[in-house]
Amino acid sequence: MNTAVINVKVNPRVKTQAQQVVEELGLSLSGVINAFLKQLVRTKSVSFTTSEEPTAYLLQALKESHADIKDGRVSPSFTSAKDATQWLNKHKKTKRVRHPRVGGDPV
Secondary structure (H helix, E strand, C coil): CCCCCCCCCCHHHHHHHHHHHHHHCCCCCCHHHHHHHHHHHHCCCCCCCCCCCEEEEEEHHHHHHHHHHCCCCCCCCCCCCCCCHHHHHHHCCCCEEEEEEEEEECC
């Protein structure tokens, strides 16, 4: 097979991590890069996906949101800004809560 050499500057840690991943998958780094380049030529597009794990803070916020929904602590849908403003003024709370992620500023 006829091949060409490409020199690419990569963070050494990223290279090591990538080599570990492709080895776990039973592949080589060269093979994965070749497959990526072939896909680039075929599709004329580049796509990356990320799968991020939610933080403990996000999981807690989601849990609280689900509890609010379950307990009916949600606003209805509105057809106008005027209706929304009237509903908000009617249901205004006097107690201000301190948000732990914003330096304790009242929200």
